[in-house]
Structures are given as structure tokens and as C-alpha cells.
Amino acid sequence: MKVTQKDLLNIPKKALLKGHFACAGCGSTLAFRHAIGAIADKVILIVPASCASVYQGGGKGAAFNVPTINTAFAASDAVASGVRRAMKMKGKDDLKIVIWGGDGSGADIGIATEIGACDRQEDILHIIYSNNVYGNTGGQRSGDTMIGAKTATTPYGNTTPRKMVPFIMIANNARYVATASSGYIEDLVSKVKKAVSMTGFKLIQIDAPCPPNWKSDSADTVKIAQLAVKTGIWPLFEWDRETNLIEISRPSKKYEDITNRVNVTEWTKLQGRLKTITEDQLKSLEADTERQWNFIRKFM
Amino acid sequence: MVVKHSKKSMTGNDAAAFAALYAQPKVISAYPITPQTTIIEKLSQYVDEGKLDAEFIIVESEHSALAGCMGAAWSGVRTFTATSSQGLLYMAENVFWSGYGRLPIVMPVVNRCLAPGWSIYQDLQDSMAFRDAGWIQIYTKNNQEVFDTILQGFKISEDKNIALPYMPCLDGFVISHTTAQVALPTAEDSFNFVGEYSDPVIEVDTENPWIYGGLVDPEKFIKDRTDLMEAMERAKKKIVDMNKEFGEYFGRTHGNGLIEIYGDDVADLTIVSMGTIADEAQDAVDKLKEEGLSVNEMRVRTFRPFPEEDIVEFAKKNHKLLVIDRSVSFGHAGQLQIEIEAVLQRNKVDTSVEGRIMGLGGEDVPYTKIVAAAKEALRSKM
Numbered sequence: 001m002k003v004t005q006k007d008l009l010n011i012p013k014k015a016l017l018k019g020h021f022a023c024a025g026c027g028s029t030l031a032f033r034h035a036i037g038a039i040a041d042k043v044i045l046i047v048p049a050s051c052a053s054v055y056q057g058g059g060k061g062a063a064f065n066v067p068t069i070n071t072a073f074a075a076s077d078a079v080a081s082g083v084r085r086a087m088k089m090k091g092k093d094d095l096k097i098v099i100w101g102g103d104g105s106g107a108d109i110g111i112a113t114e115i116g117a118c119d120r121q122e123d124i125l126h127i128i129y130s131n132n133v134y135g136n137t138g139g140q141r142s143g144d145t146m147i148g149a150k151t152a153t154t155p156y157g158n159t160t161p162r163k164m165v166p167f168i169m170i171a172n173n174a175r176y177v178a179t180a181s182s183g184y185i186e187d188l189v190s191k192v193k194k195a196v197s198m199t200g201f202k203l204i205q206i207d208a209p210c211p212p213n214w215k216s217d218s219a220d221t222v223k224i225a226q227l228a229v230k231t232g233i234w235p236l237f238e239w240d241r242e243t244n245l246i247e248i249s250r251p252s253k254k255y256e257d258i259t260n261r262v263n264v265t266e267w268t269k270l271q272g273r274l275k276t277i278t279e280d281q282l283k284s285l286e287a288d289t290e291r292q293w294n295f296i297r298k299f300m
Numbered sequence: 301m302v303v304k305h306s307k308k309s310m311t312g313n314d315a316a317a318f319a320a321l322y323a324q325p326k327v328i329s330a331y332p333i334t335p336q337t338t339i340i341e342k343l344s345q346y347v348d349e350g351k352l353d354a355e356f357i358i359v360e361s362e363h364s365a366l367a368g369c370m371g372a373a374w375s376g377v378r379t380f381t382a383t384s385s386q387g388l389l390y391m392a393e394n395v396f397w398s399g400y401g402r403l404p405i406v407m408p409v410v411n412r413c414l415a416p417g418w419s420i421y422q423d424l425q426d427s428m429a430f431r432d433a434g435w436i437q438i439y440t441k442n443n444q445e446v447f448d449t450i451l452q453g454f455k456i457s458e459d460k461n462i463a464l465p466y467m468p469c470l471d472g473f474v475i476s477h478t479t480a481q482v483a484l485p486t487a488e489d490s491f492n493f494v495g496e497y498s499d500p501v502i503e504v505d506t507e508n509p510w511i512y513g514g515l516v517d518p519e520k521f522i523k524d525r526t527d528l529m530e531a532m533e534r535a536k537k538k539i540v541d542m543n544k545e546f547g548e549y550f551g552r553t554h555g556n557g558l559i560e561i562y563g564d565d566v567a568d569l570t571i572v573s574m575g576t577i578a579d580e581a582q583d584a585v586d587k588l589k590e591e592g593l594s595v596n597e598m599r600v601r602t603f604r605p606f607p608e609e610d611i612v613e614f615a616k617k618n619h620k621l622l623v624i625d626r627s628v629s630f631g632h633a634g635q636l637q638i639e640i641e642a643v644l645q646r647n648k649v650d651t652s653v654e655g656r657i658m659g660l661g662g663e664d665v666p667y668t669k670i671v672a673a674a675k676e677a678l679r680s681k682m
Binding site: 041054056057058062065067070072078079085090119 | 359371372508
């Protein structure tokens with residue numbers, strides 16, 4: 001399902017209108033505009049507590065142009081299950097029930113609910129936009145925070161590896177699992193379209209740079225996201241239950257070979273959160289990146 | 301004309317499951333907990349056997365059980381779940397979310413005490429902790445009332461003028477697992493009474509996108525909460541009307557829907573209680589009358605909305621109230637006592653109130669204990 005730049009303009013309707021409350025350079029809203037825009041005529045959005053519950057705006061000036069149900073932090077996958085089952089009873093199977101939330105809910109507080117929905121093979125798509133942090137509450141460490149990153153609760157740099165939610169969902173027999181990036185929009189949109197064409201539980205995790213919490217220039221969002229792929233930090237891949245194979249996505253292909261990768265400092269130097277990363281932390285970060293790749297290789 | 305019934309022996313939980321089956325919810329989302337479990341087991345069986353055309357979501361927690369119902373309610377279909385005790389506590393944030401979000405959901409709570417001290421037996425501590433959650437709360441006294449109250453619940457909760465979630469409460473084991481005779485109407489008559497949920501109070505719609513539960517300013521926030529308070533006020537009348545409507549159709553009522561008076565209209569002492577203790581108190585009233593003592597009873601059936609006017613009107617005619625609570629607000633007193641005293645004070649009624657806590661952790665409360673408490677209260681000066 002190849003998506004070109006031209007396809008990005010050809011959307012059923014705009015999902016994100018003017019007047020949203022996102023910060024300048026927000027990687028999450030960039031991804032939202034295209035990912036949800038591509039399926040905007042058929043989508044019901046479920047939003048757990050997240051930056052998205054704020055940047056959607058409110059009242060008559062609301063910026064989300066798709067039906068949106070806001071839920072408690074850990075409730076979104078179960079609410080989505082209820083909506084899906086109700087729509088089934090109403091004969092509206094064509095609607096796409098999509099969760100749009102951050103890594104706070106997707107990797108931490110909501111993960112039991114998420115695995116529950118996956119276990120039941122609910123026909124929903126959960127999209128985690130990962131800014132690697134509790135962004136809304138002032139930037140605390142989440143289960144998806146990078147090693148070495150300074151956060152409000154890890155002032156000397158995070159020391160523990162990321163919780164690999166895509167792998168957890170593969171282990172729990174989801175229908176489809178993919179990673180994506182705000183730096184590669186065509187790849188993201190093609191994965192979202194593919195996911196909603198399948199029946200069952202789907203997960204897409206998007207790398208979404210967050211200028212205020214990453215202490216990065218808001219003009220560098222796309223560049224940082226692309227560097228995460230080129231340094232191997234954020235491998236882009238898809239896994240399909242039917243083949244039980246992981247396919248490395250085109251933007252990431254070259255970087256499976258470690259010798260082709262851009263030096264990780266090219267990526268860290270653009271982010272204030274990683275400015276104080278120690279030698280040891282950098283080594284751990286690289287080791288954790290290899291851990292990810294080694295897991296991926298087992299399914300190739 | 302009153303519809304036909306057949307007399308059946310069944311537990312309170314069976315009665316609850318029959319009421320839910322007959323109302324034909326489209327989505328049931330549930331998680332097991334004692335003593336509620338046999339309600340949802342029955343319903344899963346009905347769904348699997350094709351007796352009930354519904355989606356049954358076997359969730360991984362109570363938090364998700366209610367969240368599943370909330371998703372269904374937002375989608376404009378009839379929905380049902382049930383819980384107890386720790387389960388109710390675990391779903392807490394969604395209990396408040398569905399109350400303040402005005403979602404029509406019917407969820408019986410089979411009352412069970414709270415840990416620590418593991419015990420599966422009954423008191424009202426669990427549901428009482430949710431009196432501020434924006435749910436209608438009705439405390440039933442027997443198996444028949446469980447069936448009737450749940451059936452009424454769908455019509456009340458799904459009324460556009462009400463749009464409040466509905467929590468029928470039944471004492472664990474004393475009702476839930478005790479077999480008693482229930483006059484069971486037919487499935488057809490029951491469904492005719494409840495009717496289709498054809499004009500939903502809320503329905504997510506792709507043609508007309510809307511945001512539910514998003515950002516609000518204080519002005520809108522206060523308006524929403526004021527609306528909720530007003531809906532509760534309207535619910536009082538609705539419960540009374542529903543009790544009458546139910547009576548005309550099925551041939552029985554439960555007090556006036558809000559409270560039930562037993563015995564003489566005026567007496568030296570009035571026993572005030574809820575749930576099965578209130579049922580037992582009726583035997584106590586008979587016994588005391590035999591002994592020549594003047595005692596009557598007021599059972600508070602509806603706790604939310606709190607029937608201030610009805611309670612005040614009855615209390616004005618009587619001299620002394622003995623309020624028996626099966627739960628405690630630690631650091632204060634039993635919740636029913638606190639609320640009774642508040643409405644008497646607010647309405648400048650000088651009837652005296654004495655409170656007793658009974659039956660915590662499943663302690664048996666036979667009528668003899670109530671008789672003894674009443675005699676003590678009659679002797680005390682108050």
C-alpha cells in the first residue's frame with residue numbers, strides 16, 4: 001500500500017482544523033493531521049488523557065474534525081471495545097475505531113487494558129504517539145523514555161531501558177503491529193491505511209518529537225525524527241500475524257546494517273534532554289538499540 | 301390491566317439476570333467478583349445460547365467493565381454490567397466519569413464489605429462510598445424488588461430528561477444467594493414495558509462529529525454540574541411516576557418509589573433503614589406492636605437522589621427516629637443518619653434522631669436485635 005506525497009493531499013476531509021492548542025513543532029499533531037486525515041470520513045476517535053486531550057481544543061473552537069470520545073487515562077482500549085461492539089450490533093462494521101494517545105497511557109497506565117483488548121482480538125487500532133515522556137504534566141519519565149534522557153523525574157538522565165510495547169503486542173498475538181515516525185509521513189499513512197483494512201487488534205507506535213520536553217528547536221522536529229531512524233534508535237517495521245514476520249520499512253532498511261548508521265550523537269546533540277548524557281548512558285542506549293534490532297531479526 | 305406472572309423460586313442474582321435478559325441490552329461488559337458473579341455468568345450463558353442478542357465483552361478488570369459499557373452508552377445502545385465491593389472501588393474513576401458524563405448505564409451493585417479483613421459478606425460500605433458519583437442509587441429489600449428495580453432502571457436511566465446511570469443495590473448473600481419466590485412476568489411483557497432504546501440520549505456520529513468530555517472553561521463546567529443536580533431533582537419525580545406506572549402494569553409497587561412506610565402513620569418511635577435490614581425491621585415493628593409498643597418504620601429505598609421532601613414530611617409527624625446504618629463514614633457517623641439529620645435540620649424539624657451501626661462485615665441482623673435497639677431508643681431521653 002504505497003503512499004506518495006500526492007496521496008497525502010488527497011484526503012476525505014481535514015481531521016485537524018485551525019486553532020488547536022499544540023506547541024510549535026509538535027510531532028504528534030503533524031502525525032495526527034496525516035494519519036487521521038487519511039481515514040477521517042470513517043473514524044471514531046478515542047482519546048485517553050494525553051496531550052491530545054488538550055490540543056484537540058474545546059467547545060465551538062474544537063480543532064478535531066472527527067467524532068472524539070475522551071476517556072480516563074487507562075480506559076481507552078476498553079471504551080473503544082464498547083464502541084466497536086455497539087457498532088457491530090448496529091450493523092456499522094465499516095467504522096474505524098481508533099485510539100489516539102500518548103506513551104503515558106499506551107506504555108504505562110493503560111497497558112493492562114491494551115493487552116486486554118488485544119487478547120480479546122477487539123477490532124480496533126491503537127495508535128501511540130510516543131514523545132517518550134509524560135508531556136502534559138511537565139515532562140516526567142514514562143516507560144517509553146530513552147536511556148540518558150533528562151526528565152522532570154530523572155534529572156540526571158534516565159537509566160532504564162524502554163518498555164517495548166510493539167513487542168509486547170506481538171507476543172500477545174495482535175493482528176498487526178508497526179512502528180512509524182513523524183519524520184516519514186508517507187510510511188506512517190500507508191501503515192494506518194493498512195491497519196484499518198484489517199480486522200482485529202492493531203498497534204502503531206509513532207516517534208513524535210516534543211520540542212518543549214526534548215528541549216529541541218521546534219524547526220528540527222522532522223529532522224530529529226528522521227535522525228532517530230538513521231541512527232537505528234527508532235527502527236521502522238511492520239509485523240503481520242498471518243506471516244509472523246517482521247518487515248523492515250523502506251526508510252529503515254539501510255540502517256539495519258550497523259555500519260550504515262549515522263552516529264548517534266548527531267541525534268542527541270539536537271536535544272537538550274540528551275545534552276548531559278554520560279558515556280555510560282550512551283553505551284547503554286546503544287546496547288538497548290541493539291537489543292531492539294536483535295529482537296526484530298528473530299522475526300525476519 | 302395487570303399482566304400475567306408465574307411464581308418462581310430464584311436467588312436475587314437470578315432475578316437480576318432475568319431483569320437484564322428481559323430488557324435486552326445490546327452490550328454487556330463484565331468481570332467476575334463475589335457475590336455478583338452469578339449475574340454475569342447467567343447473562344454470558346444467555347448470550348452463548350442465543351437467548352439474548354448482545355455482545356458480551358469479557359474484560360480484564362472492573363475498570364474496563366464499566367469502560368466497555370461507557371463506550372456502548374456513547375454509541376447509543378442499551379448496556380448493562382454488575383459488580384461488588386473491591387470491584388466497584390477498582391472502577392472508581394469510571395463510576396464518576398459515567399455519572400458526571402450522564403451516561404445511561406444500569407449496574408447492580410451486590411453489596412459486600414470492603415477489605416482489609418477479607419470478607420465476602422454484606423454491608424453497604426461499597427456503594428455508599430459512591431453516593432457523590434452522580435448515579436441514581438436504589439436499595440432493594442428482597443428478590444422481587446431486585447427484578448422490578450432493574451427493569452424500571454433502564455426506563456429511568458435512558459430517559460432524555462434524566463440521562464443518569466443507575467445503581468440498584470442488593471445485599472450480598474442475604475438477597476444475592478438466597479432463594480425466594482419471585483413473581484416473574486413474561487419476557488414479552490417485560491420488554492414491552494421497558495421498550496426499545498430507540499431515541500438515545502447520546503450517540504457518537506461520524507456525520508456530525510462532536511467531542512465528548514473535552515476541555516471546558518469553569519462556566520461550562522459549572523453549567524454541566526448544575527444540569528446534573530437538576531436531573532437528580534427530576535429523577536425523584538421520575539422514580540415516583542415509574543413506581544406508579546410499574547404498579548399499573550405489573551400490579552405491585554415499592555412504597556412510593558422513594559420511601560416505604562410500614563406500620564402506623566404516627567408512632568412513638570420510627571425505625572429508619574435501607575436494604576434487607578429495613579425488611580427485617582418490618583418484623584420488628586410487628587413484634588413491638590404485639591408487646592403494645594408504638595413503633596413504625598420508614599425504609600429509604602432511593603438514596604440518590606435523596607428524598608428530602610418525603611422524609612421530612614413523615615418525620616414531622618413522628619417523635620423519634622432510630623436510624624440503622626450498615627456502613628460508616630469514619631470520623632463522623634453512619635451515612636444515612638448524617639443525611640437524615642441534615643434534611644431535618646435544614647427543614648427545622650425537631651424530631652430527635654438516634655443512630656446505630658449494625659450488620660458490618662456480614663454480621664447477622666435478626667429482628668430480635670432491632671427490637672432490642674428499639675426498646676433502648678424508646679427508653680432513652682433523646
